[in-house]
Amino acid sequence: MLGPAASPDPEPPSVPVPDSNREGASVSPGRQARPPPGPCVPPGLAEALSALGLAGEREYAGNIFAEVMVCHALPRRALPRAVTPEMRALVVDWLIQVHEYLGLAGDTLYLAVHLLDSYLRAGRVRLQRLQLLGVACLFVACKMEECVLPECASLCLLGAGSFSRAELLRAERRILSRLDFRLHHPGPLLCLGLLAALAGSSPQVTLFATYFLELSLLEAEAAGWEPGRRAAAALSLAHRLLDGAGSGLEPALYSPAELRPLEPCMARAALRGPAPGRAATFLKYARPQLQGTSLAAARLLRRPQPGPP
Structure with a gap:
């Protein structure tokens, strides 16, 4: 099929994080700057966490809700010119098959697709390496979510020999570098x-x-x-x-x-x-x-x- 070597391009500028205490922010004398208001915590949140088997986290229900439900989406940036939505769908469809074949956790699939989209929006990608990019994103996601990792050799076999173990590891390094190790994403x-x-x-x-x-x-x-x-x-x-x-x-x-x-x-x-x-x-x-x-x-x-x- 396809796989990921990306053409060298500059790192995208990081998104500025608002900081009410940075130099230049106006704070009235004698008052402390207040943080921006957090999300409204719905009633029954602690009970919902208990239903999910997270009874021990009831004390942190509001923080968990803020972390999970208020996660931002990727910027609405177009795919690289060489990658059409149909080509992306073909790779994701193949990843779904690989994910099911290996019996991986559901969160692993969602994180892998998020990493794929993040990488695609960060720069150009060679079309013939799109499959390699997809499986490398799945490999990184496994390291974040799984207790037992699939072997590199197994992933290469599932790619029908279109890439080697060394190419897979190089692709993994490119993903980590391009995304600046920002891998956490509450899916x-x-x-x-x-x-x-x-x-x-x-x-x-x-x-x-x-x-x-x-x-x-x-x-x-x-x-x-x-x-x-x-x-x-x-x-x-x-x-x-x-x-x-x-x-x-x-x-x-x-x-x-x-x-x-x-x-x-x-x-x-x-x-x-x-x-x-x-x-x-x-x-x-x-x-x-x-x-x-x-x-x-x-x-x-x-x-x-x-x-x-």
């Missing part, structure tokens, strides 16, 4: 678990939302969505399909206007079915072990909807 899967626990969503609703969320990985535009908003859109769409058009998420952390641009994208991906180069998630969720979720979702989405899609 949308974690946000979805937290939102589903807050809303008291049923296991079936959560499964549908997980399917819609994974489908969004194939869409290049989804990289510009905040993880919390993407998870909320997937959960909202699942609730409306299974509970009726009038149902909504409680607590409503996002307005309908904030979710409206995201849900149709997920619905279109679900209706697309096992299209060439985008079939891995649909086929995975069509299995009996996952209750034929992709087939049921397509059937429900084709049903006449009284509300907006």
Whole structure:
């Protein structure tokens, strides 16, 4: 297929972090500068963490919520000219297959795709090395999320010999250098678990939302969505399909206007079915072990909807 050697380019400028105490900030005499207001902590957050098996973290519920739900999206920067959304989707679809074959954690896949998008937006990439970039991002994500790492040799075999172990390790070094070792990213899967626990969503609703969320990985535009908003859109769409058009998420952390641009994208991906180069998630969720979720979702989405899609 493809893989990552990038042409040498200057590092992108880092995003300035607002600091109310830096030189030049106006602070009234006798007053301390106040930090910007944090996110509004929804009721029931501590109980939701307990439902996720995080009862020991109840004391830090507000901090966890702020870290997970208020994570920023990638800048809305275009892909490199040589990489089309279809080519990106082809690599992500292959990563989904590799991820499932190796039995990796769900967060590993989301982090790998986030690293891929971060690298693509940081500079030019040789098209013939796009597959190598994808598997190198998965390798880095494994080091962040997994207890047992896949061997380099196994990853090279899965690439059908299109790259060597030495090339994979060089690609890993390029990723770490280009991203300045900024690898931590609370992904949308974690946000979805937290939102589903807050809303008291049923296991079936959560499964549908997980399917819609994974489908969004194939869409290049989804990289510009905040993880919390993407998870909320997937959960909202699942609730409306299974509970009726009038149902909504409680607590409503996002307005309908904030979710409206995201849900149709997920619905279109679900209706697309096992299209060439985008079939891995649909086929995975069509299995009996996952209750034929992709087939049921397509059937429900084709049903006449009284509300907006």
